[in-house]
Amino acid sequence: MTDNLKSGNGKGLMIFGLLVLVFLIMGLAAYTISGHMGIEDRFNSAVGISGEGEEEEGSGFLGFNIEGNQLYYLIIFAALAILCAVLYLKFKL
Amino acid sequence: MAHIHLEDGAFSLQWTLVWWIISIVAIGLCLYWLRNVKKVDNRTITIAGLLTAAAFAVFQVNIPLFGGVHLNLTPLIGILGGPAIGGLIVLIVNILSAAIGHGGWGLIGANVLVNLIEVLTAYETFRWLGRMNVGTFARAGIGTLIGLLLGNVVMLAIIIISGVQGVTQSRADLLYGLSLLAGVNMAVAVIEALITGYIVSYIERVRPDMLDGGRK
Numbered sequence: 001m002t003d004n005l006k007s008g009n010g011k012g013l014m015i016f017g018l019l020v021l022v023f024l025i026m027g028l029a030a031y032t033i034s035g036h037m038g039i040e041d042r043f044n045s046a047v048g049i050s051g052e053g054e055e056e057e058g059s060g061f062l063g064f065n066i067e068g069n070q071l072y073y074l075i076i077f078a079a080l081a082i083l084c085a086v087l088y089l090k091f092k093l
Numbered sequence: 094m095a096h097i098h099l100e101d102g103a104f105s106l107q108w109t110l111v112w113w114i115i116s117i118v119a120i121g122l123c124l125y126w127l128r129n130v131k132k133v134d135n136r137t138i139t140i141a142g143l144l145t146a147a148a149f150a151v152f153q154v155n156i157p158l159f160g161g162v163h164l165n166l167t168p169l170i171g172i173l174g175g176p177a178i179g180g181l182i183v184l185i186v187n188i189l190s191a192a193i194g195h196g197g198w199g200l201i202g203a204n205v206l207v208n209l210i211e212v213l214t215a216y217e218t219f220r221w222l223g224r225m226n227v228g229t230f231a232r233a234g235i236g237t238l239i240g241l242l243l244g245n246v247v248m249l250a251i252i253i254i255s256g257v258q259g260v261t262q263s264r265a266d267l268l269y270g271l272s273l274l275a276g277v278n279m280a281v282a283v284i285e286a287l288i289t290g291y292i293v294s295y296i297e298r299v300r301p302d303m304l305d306g307g308r309k
Binding site for chain 2: 009011012013015016019020023024026027028029030031033034036037038039040041042043044045046047048049060062063064065066067068069072073076077080081083084087088090091092
């Protein structure tokens, strides 16, 4: 049984590694062809909409930034966090 | 991850309605399933709440890789919550995202369908590989990659079928451009697969009972 599990796991990891390799090659090839651009510009370029160049790069924390309205994001996230805390305390996991 | 990142008005009204109606039917099936087939217990509600908060928080973060990408944790939602709860979570996350200005309201229907395919595929792949005794990390990773691949295929199909208003590109050009976009998404899927694999393996070690959504 343990041998079965180990061999199944080994095969699984091999398939996973192969998929990772294929996806990375595909991704890097697509990135090289399409060039460096933000997600909205990439979408607009893909469908043929002329970009407005609104995306700012390098802003935020170490390049990470929040999409949409940051205040609304914080409010909704805080509400969800409170809801989760209430659910956790009431029902446990 | 796959998400139709276009403004409202990109699809015609007819197609916007078509995708909304199909997604409402799909969500109706999820609700029917939860009401009549798999009853929701308190623990499932807590897990759903945690997954919703995590998916919402992560989805809005623009990661400075390849110029800017997102993760959306849909495969993790599928594996931990199952497809019916997952359907409701992706609907809520898409609505909340539109509310803060990330994605158009009209595209919620289409985006829910894309995300639902990711949830369902990851869940089924995870379960199927479990029956073949594949390790948790590998099956969560493979489930994530296949789920996100199919999500991208559905995204491409929806855009090509609907067409984009105000654009004169032929469908072949559209397919070429979107294939490049999906290709970049696939590289991001690798990162999401590694993250999902580690999270699911960790949960299996500390709380194996939480993996009921992806039971063997």
